[in-house]
Amino acid sequence: MTIPLPVFSDRAEAGRRLGEILADRGVADPVVYALPRGGAPVGLEVARALNAPLDLALVRKIGAPRNPEVALAAVIDGGHPRTIINEDVMAASGADWGYLEAERRTALAEIDRRRRLYLAGRARVDPAGHTAIIVDDGLATGATARAAIAGLQAQGARRIILAAPVAPRALAQALGDAVDAFVCLIEPEQFRSVGAYYGDFHQVSDAEVIACLDASRA
Template identity: 50%
Template structure:
């Protein structure tokens, strides 16, 4: 396998890989926006609930694409700092925390838009599978995994269609298990491994989360 048609196809392939692993009480946590079309396929196959990990990059002032840190929402927001970039940009930890507040406000707004007030899916004591459409540098994923670990899952699994091998190795200490379908030695970009890597819209995220909600209600009704 050299690549995927789109995120849905990648999600189906990932779901097949995960289906026979016998996870106990799984819950899928997807990184929006691109991780949601992948995550819904896993949720369908595993008959598991899906929620979001809301993570935002903290860019260097005047160079917003250069990530000095990343922040994840939650009761205790988790900030992961790229110390080398922060030092080069002469950003103190206090300054990064101040910049993080702006991103936390945006996370709160997006969560309200996407989830329409629905409560977070409980993860304590469950198998948590964190899903994205791929990983390049791993900065946002590292922040996500650290934040999820603080919520005390019984098992933490990282599952992605494609990632750089050295990035996966750097993340290994954050999780109990890694599942990755493609590990190209030279990862020029996640999108290079998709025929269609067009941006996932807010509307699609909302639609897929609504579907995930319906799937869980249907499963619960079927168990009654």
């Protein structure tokens, strides 16, 4: 079935629609972890709907050589940063371990910059014992989501819910097996790109991420 585009006017609308579904499910002890930057405006609306704290899952994608939009791997912040590798992409791209390690160091440096900029000394929300809800504005390859899932599992989250406005059907089915629940508004078989499903899909700035965190604490 062809899905008329765009589906969402902007990220805030997509977040409100996700929040309505999650609120109806009566999620216990939720903490919303948005994937910056695009996931922050979506996560803010989900957090508002659930009356839950908003935090960030600081994940950085590692792109394939000569094709940086294709996710080779992803790194997530934490006491022991974790790297999730897309083995199929690594094999097809010809990337070696030297490339991966160099890109991993670059990704960790950017994560550190974002941590200091976005959080500015704010206390993190410990996922241990809570239902961690990972939110993004859409999923294309799932590499960053998988890294966030692994990181929050390692930090002791009691349950993990992945929530996204849009994801390819095959990916949605695969990721659904990796979490306790997966909430996705549309799962097209003929997936274009995440941005194709939005009227407004501007690049979210650092200032917008900080504003979302501030708004969630107001």
